[in-house]
Amino acid sequence: MNRVPVEKKVLSENDRIAAELRTKFREHGILCLNFISSPGAGKTSLLERTLEGLPREARVAVLTGDIQTDNDAQRVARFGFPVRQITTGGTCHLDARMIERALAEWRLEDLDLLLIENVGNLVCPASYDLGEAAKIVVLSVAEGEDKPLKYPAIFFKSELLVLNKLDLLPFVPFDIAAARENARRVHPGMEILEVSCTSREGLCAWQKWMEKRRAAFREEIAAPAG
Amino acid sequence: MHELSIANSILEAVQAEAARRGGVCVRSVGVRVGEWSGVVPEALEFGFEALVKDTAWKSLKLQIERCPRRQRCTACGHEFAVDGYEWNCPACNSSQTVPISGDELEIAYLEVEGP
């Protein structure tokens, strides 16, 4: 028997496509954000609130991933920006090839913000790079403050934690300070916002975060590579 | 769970390597799975067995090496395992540490028949 070294990433094909997408996004000045949460935490709701706050001429597009149905795309389409549904037909995550295919018919020249809603799942999407500039994890207060410790990978890899459904705090036992602490144990220095997509509390801070992130991205791509 | 599609990617990589090496018989494939890779080793083993069962690759063994989260201190160079989410360097207590392992999902080696 002979042991031969291989040293190849299992998802090297996905990573290759993701790297190509990332380069394209930078060339076209498109900030791409990948929204991840368990089912029902409020990804689509946060996208709705986000699009609602943007001017009509904003150069934004949305991809929504689901195992079945195009309900989310329909909800998001009401705001008049280009939207495409990716139906994975059973797969529990989006991968880079799905993004590449979904973008084929759009002119990237016309965009500077791409919002991707991943399939509702806190585990699998963490493994698949989509070429995004940042992952954003959404956690609703109904899910329990221990989630960062149970699903560390996604909290570690996400730049921002959006704690959603603040309006439910009077009705569910959720220790928001413990949730914040757990997130920062897994990811020291993680940015955290608290919002309610229903009562709209905290959405101003979210809007500001987006503006700041878009400005940082513009600066980053303007700077010489290296 | 996505372990089945991960298992499939591993099998495809093994098939490609075997073909590239002139059709050698591959006995086992060694894979590194990081603690925070988002892949559960047991589920991967299960998915892999289900995948190769009743195929020409049924005798192919999957050997998983689990990789804990480890950091390197940028102040003193010490490398350490992150135990109980303790990120500070145990040698000099600096908080400036960078990840060196824990995210891997890599094919490390093949064991092939022959000299």
Ligand SMILES: Nc1nc2c(ncn2[C@@H]2O[C@H](COP(=O)(O)OP(=O)(O)OP(=O)(O)O)[C@@H](O)[C@H]2O)c(=O)[nH]1
């Ligand atoms: N009370 C309350 N309900 C909310 C809030 N945000 C979203 N919801 C509700 O939670 C449910 C799920 O919200 P969605 O936005 O569809 O969640 P999602 O993460 O997109 O779900 P999937 O795409 O199925 O994974 C809906 O009934 C929303 O109306 C909130 O801030 N407060």
Ligand SMILES: [Mg+2]
């Ligand atoms: Mg949704």
Ligand SMILES: [Zn+2]
């Ligand atoms: Zn140190």
